[in-house]
Amino acid sequence: MNQLADPSVDLLLNQRNSNFIKERKKLAIVTGSEATKETLCSQMKYYLEDCVDIEGYSEEVMVKDPIQADLVVMSSKILSEEMAEYVSPECPVLIAKRSLNIENIEKLFGIPKGTSVFFVNDIKENAVGCIEALQEIGIDYLELIPYYPGCRIYRNANIAVTAGEMALVPDHVEKAIDLGARIIDISSIVEILKLLDLMDQKLSLVSEKYKETMIRFSNHLYHLFNEASSMNQYLARILNQINDGIIAYYGSGIISIFNEKSREIFGAASAGDLIHNVIADSSIKEYLLAEEDLSDRLFRLNQEDLIISKFRIDKLDTTVCTIKNTKENKDIEVKLRQDLIRKGYIGKYRFSDIAGNSTVISDAVHIAKKLAKSDLNILIYGESGVGKELFASAIHNESLRNRGPFVAINFSAISEDLIESELFGYEEGAFTGAKKGGRLGIFEQANQGTIFLDEIGDISLRIQARLLRVLQEKEIRRVGGSENIPIDVRVIAATNKNLVQMCRDGSFREDLYHRLKKFYLKVPPLRERCQDIEVLVHHFLKKHGRGRLQISAEVMETLRMNRWNGNVRELENVMEYFIAVCDTGTVRMSDLPEDFFDESVMGHGGQNTESATVRGIQNPMMIDHDASGIQTRNDDAEYTTYSEALCQRGNLEEYLFFLKLIKEYTDRGQTISRKTMAEDAKNRFPYLTEERVRKRTDDLQALKLITKSAGRVGMRLTINGLKYVNYNTQ
Ligand SMILES: Nc1ncnc2c1ncn2[C@@H]1O[C@H](COP(=O)(O)OP(=O)(O)OP(=O)(O)O)[C@@H](O)[C@H]1O
Incomplete structure (x- = not known):
């Protein structure tokens, strides 16, 4: 290692009092600044404290009495001249050679290669000497420019490095690095030993300590260089990836x-x-x-x-x-998308996939589009099968997270034991049967995307508490894990339960409810948007590849009048059934599923209060409910009631003829007028004029077996009319 020193090293020995000897020797160190004093004193104490009293003096703090010591070490030649008068004339004085304190060299490691840097010192020789020392230890990749008071600046720099001379750093420099005051060079330390007559006693110990310092430092440096070079390799690898x-x-x-x-x-x-x-x-x-x-x-x-x-x-x-x-980049995006598709983690639907133009559904879409723009959690309320997941997926695809995953979980389909590990994943060995290597939970899989928590009302209070913590902390902990993993996920929850009521009766946490319901969206049941049925019917026929399949007007009317307790999902199922059973190009009443009227049209378990009124009170065809709420019927008795009612009004045969005729026409997708009815009836009932036909149809309408409307729709069988006809044609 290079050692720097003042160019002229003078040993000024003043031997006038050579018998100035004490038990413990005294070493005085005189410096310009307090900071240098601290550095040099602690350096010398490291070597000699056990046998020498070390006292420091600096030019900055007034020296009152003349300095008396076995040896006075001056930190520079200029200082020795300036401070001469403060030193007792009989004291020997040594002007120390000093070298750069390379212990702080790592401060330079952040400066990029090729950067221009001033090296600032008190005189040119010291600045140049320090630069040489730095170059010798490998800092040769910086453009180091000597800077000292009075120098000419031939090349500018924004960074300055100094060895304890911060006061000399030029003002315009943006960053200054202080490597600390230069320390006493080893050759001067040996001189000090000589002058204190400690050579025999201390030389080997001092040289040991010096070596030890050097080894410690070079190890440190080696380690730093290694770290820096492996960091460089690491960065290079990243940049290359x-x-x-x-x-x-x-x-x-x-x-x-x-x-x-x-x-x-x-x-x-x-x-x-x-x-x-x-x-x-x-x-x-x-x-x-x-x-x-x-x-x-x-x-x-x-x-x-x-x-x-x-x-x-x-x-x-x-x-x-x-x-x-x-x-x-496009190809990569496609690949990433394919990966999400492979895992099934994509939102399949967009707003354009939501069929329907009723006001209620249009309003819901309008609100949902606005919610998509924010990043807050959403709670979707709606009966089963109304399209809650469809909305959640559309919101995800319209949001800023649309390149991220969309992961859905349905709580009603998962057992309580599994929910936790499904949501948060688990570490290897977390429980018996845990997979080797553990497993990611869906919160982690949905990172940077959206998670859809369906049937949120079905989770236990225990899971609710964990979920609440995740939403508050935005981090999860795997089952059996100890580390908190940050997650960035938007939550869309859905329910068909009354969560407000559940909060009241204590089965749902109110704090969780409020966390989830930052925004609220209600998807209306299908029965509140009958206008959408025709659009949905065509949408599903097209979706399942039978866009050209016709639906007879009567079937469409029947679908419109249905209660659809299973909502859009049920309608889609019926459409799939039509596609499977209809051999002709048009779906007619005869294609309706056998149990359609039992399970669907009649409604479930008395929920259909509106239809029950029509059917039960004003209509002779009664629907009873047994104790369990399941419908029971006595069909024969009901049809007989109709027959009796018709017989009381006129000729049952005529009425049946007209009912069948209306059915035939609607099955063919045609409308039938009174005139046509009269003409068609001419052969069997030649006495029936158009006016009489009107009378018969009024009776049928009064019993709610048919509906009459002006224009294209004309006369139609009601569901009960249809069933009554079917019953009579068996
Ligand atoms: N307006 C709509 N347009 C087109 N398809 C719809 C519409 N609404 C619902 N669907 C379809 O109906 C089916 C059921 O919808 P979805 O699964 O979103 O309902 P849900 O309310 O989430 O049901 P659940 O409560 O049982 O989970 C899906 O196949 C969906 O694509």
Whole structure:
């Protein structure tokens, strides 16, 4: 290691009182500043404290009495001249050689290669000496410029390094690094031993300690260099893994970073090369070297479209560019999307997939689109099968998270024991049967995306508490794990239960309810939007590949009148049934599922209060409910009631003839008028005029066996009319 010293080392021995000897020797250290005094005193105490009293004096603090010691060590020659009068004339004086304290050298490691740096010291020799010392220990990649009072600045720098001379650092410098005061050089330490007559006693110990310090330091340095170089390798690996080109260069165009992707695009180059020589395309070269132009630009190179972006790091006089190949980036996006699709973690639906134009559904879509723009949690309320998941998926796809996963979990379909590990995952060995390597929970899988928690009202209070913590802390802990894992997920929860009531009766946590319900969306049941049925019917026929299949007007009417307790899902099921059973091009009443009227049209378990009124009170065809709420019927008795009612009004045969006729026409998708009815009835009932036909149809309408409306729809059988006809044609 190089040792720096004042160029002239003078040993001024004043032997006038050579018998100045005490039991413990006294060493006085005189410095310019207090900081240097501290450094040098602690250095000498490290070597000699056990046998020498060490006293420090600095020019900064007034020395009152003359300094008396076995040896006075001056930190510089100038100081020895300035402080001479404060030293007892009989004291021997040594002007110490000093060297750079390299223990703080790591402070320089952050300065990038090629940077101009002032080395600041009190005189030229010291500044130059320190620079040489730094170069010798490997800091030769910086452009070190000596700086001292009165020097001429031939090249400027924004960073300054000094050895304890911060006061001399020029004001314009943006960053100053103090390596600390220079320490006493080993050769001067040996001199001190000699002068204190401690050579025999201390030399080997001091040299041991000195060696030890050096070894400790060089180990430290070695470690730091290793760390820095493995960090560099690590960074280089990262930069080479990135799928975009990355180039960094100093103001003048000297390249400092040129990653693998850049090499693929522009050809071979490495740090130290010039942009000017490396980039052949003149427009790209011009753009890169135009310091003030920081806009993103599109370039075409070798049939590829490149988007180049730039930003400046002014402090380092560096420009960094990223180069994206638009096609490759698209391909990557497609791959990532395919990966999500493979895992099933995508929102399958968009708002355009929501069929229906009723006001209620349009309003719901309108609100949902607004909610999609925010990132807050949403609670969707709606009966089973109304389309809650459809809405959740559409919201995800319209939100800023649409490139992330959409993961859905239905709590009603998972047992309580499994919910926790499904949501939060588990560590290997968390429980018997846990998979090797553990498993990610859906919260982790949905990271940066949306999680859809369906049937949230079905989870236990225990899981509610865990879920609440996750929503509050935004981190999860795997089952059997000890680490908290941060997550960035938007939660959309759904329920068909009355959560407010559940909060009241204590089965749902109110705090969780409020966390989930930052926004609220209600999806209306299908029976509140009968206008949508026709649109939905065609939507599902098309969705299942039978867009051309016709639905007879009567069937459509029957569908419209249905209660649809299973909502849109039930309607879709019926459409799939039609597709499976209908052999002709038109679905007719005869294609309706056998149990359609039992299970669907009649409603479930007395929920259909509106229809029950129509059927039960005003209609002779009664629906009874047994104790369990399940419907029971005595069909024969009910049909007989109709027959009796008709017989009381006129000829049952005529009425049945007209009912069948209406059915035939609607099955063919045709409307039937009174005139047609009279004509068709002519052969069997020649006495029936058009007016009489009107009378018969009025009777049928009064018994709610048919409906009459003006225009295209005309006369139609009601469900009961249809069933009564079917009963009589068996
Ligand atoms: N307006 C609509 N347009 C098109 N398809 C719809 C519509 N509403 C619902 N569907 C379809 O109906 C089916 C049921 O919808 P979804 O699963 O979203 O209902 P849900 O309310 O989440 O049901 P559950 O409460 O049982 O989970 C799905 O196949 C969905 O695509």
